[in-house]
Amino acid sequence: MASLPDRIASFVAEHRAFALPAALLGMLVVLLVPMGPVAMDALVALNFALAALILVRASSLRAPLEFSAFPALLLGTTLFRLVINVASTRLILGAQGSTPEEVQGVAGRLIESFGRMVAGDSVVVGATVFAILVVVQFVVITKGASRMAEVAARFALDALPGRQMAIDADLASGAIDARSARRRRAELAREADFFGAMDGASRFVRGDAIAGLVITAVNVVGGMLVGVVQNGWGIAETARAITVLSIGDGLAAQVPAFVIAVAAGLVTARAGRGRSIGEELPRQVVGGPRALWMLSGFMAVLSLTPLPTVPLLVAAAVSAGLAMLVSRAGGGASASAGPGSRAAAIVEAAEPDDASVHRRAEEIGALLSIEPLEVEVGADLVELVREGDASPVLRRIESVRRQVAQDLGIVVPPVRVRDERTLPAGGYRIRIRGAAVGEGELRLGELLAMPGEGPLPGIPGIPVREPAFGLDALWIAPSLRRQAESAGCAVAAPESVLGAHFATVVRRHADELLTREHVADLLAELERRAPRLVADTVPACIRPGELQRVMQCLLRERVPVRDLEAVLEAVADASRRSRDPHALAEAARLALRRTICQQYARPDDDGRPVLACVVAGAALDALVAAGVHDGDGEPSIALVPADATRVVQA
16 A cells, blocks of 8 residues: 555646646735734745745756746746735735734734844835835846846747757758657747747736835825724824834845846756756856866955955965866866776876766767668759758758659668868769769750750750769750750750759669668558558568568559558468568569559540550470479579570560
8 A cells, every 4th residue: 555645746747737827816816815813924934935936947957948938937936925925915914913012913923024134123224225125126127137038038039940940951951850850840939939939928027116115105104094084093103003013014025036036047048958057157167177266366366355254264275276176076086997098088088077078979970870761962963952941952851752652652861961071163962871863964054955866956055964864965055955855855954954864763762761760661551551560470471571571572563562461462362372582473463463554554535544465485485484493482583595586586
């Protein structure tokens, strides 16, 4: 049986969503129902505790979004203080007694103690201290925090389009995947919403400072009228008693407000990620023993002046002590590695924090990793990929990825585009898993004219081989476009040439791009649509690795695997007879017959789809079938040279 604290903790965890509505309803009760002195002491103490908690939390933040609920909490604490002010004002103005001394504790002992501690024997001193606190909070802290929130919100909103474009550019270039892009966009939106909410919530803090000053004045004036006119007290005694209570009430509200305003400034000033302010300030302000030694010397020299000697010498001694502590801490850290590890000490000096070490590990990992799909460009083509979303090359590559996914049914991995100095200025190279599989050269400012099957037209230009299909082509000036089109040429811009070549390479090597991770993702997606099929067939009939080889066989022959449900059903049925991937691929091909025929069918003159076929004779079919052999699980054709010559000539 769980203990009482465990049960309480479990109850709080299960019902914490009701904490905010309960707190708001509690504020409404305090606003409407008169509170007693004990209840007021509890509310004031809770106000102080909440303010201290917020300050400690704000000083330990590593990023502003770690406290994304702060604007709403800021509004809630402001409302809480105003509710306490209203409740205490009701008690102060409704005090009854024969003398002013009898009503000192009417608003609670905390408020009375605050007033007596600050005012002491002089009402003027108390009023002056209270006025200074209000002025400092309103003019310095609150106004500064409000301005910081306003500037942060403006900069966050102004930078939003550019940062979104940078995320899209990283996604298109393959630097990040789609999941990371979604996470960054969500974090970007949360950051903009946070600073916008902070800008609005800071207005409540300034209004709270003004309201506190007005409420204190109302307490003094109203209390004087009630005491003198209603209760018949003397003016001097009434002024003293009411002023002490009003100052105590004002301080009980303004000190937590001051603390929360400082916390708001700390949260807004926390730019970026990394260490918390409490960790950064000592390291950055001190920076090492040198600054402390200089400070100690300065204070020692200053003690020689007519200024008081003892405080300055104490400050110099404290600074010298801190300098020695910092020196010992730094020396101990380096000496603990031992004399035989100077390289480790150098690394620690160059990378002093955990974030830098983690970043270096990520950089080493990036050097060792191999991109599944990569496009390298020469110097002249760099400008085509530096324009983010506006880049025609990146847009074309993204379009190819979507088109291949629709046609073949596989997800093309993100493409990394980077510059390569060893390439010609207009050259590019396409790599799959680090190996070059295609390259070409573009001429910016010109167009590529491709006549197709016919000869090159008599148009001035530079003859080349079109990189995607190896056709004869010409680089021509843009002014000759109409002339080339009139001659029956297809004309393409440089980015279209690169895009067509990229699409051809991706389709040709689609089987190499299909990994087990991709197959697992496709199966997970299919499981949402057909859970029974996946449960019955994987891995009972076919394992994911075998399914990958079957799909690779189909993709190698340009057979789409978009209908994975049909592929899996056909493979599951055929697996009872054979587990050979090629035999299973033939079964899947039969299941996809309509898709394959539709892929190659072309409309005739009447618009009806017609499939062009080459039918082999019975003798040729028998000859080829007799030469089929199964070598290492993969069928191949082995014909004697004479028969092979006859087949080629047929």
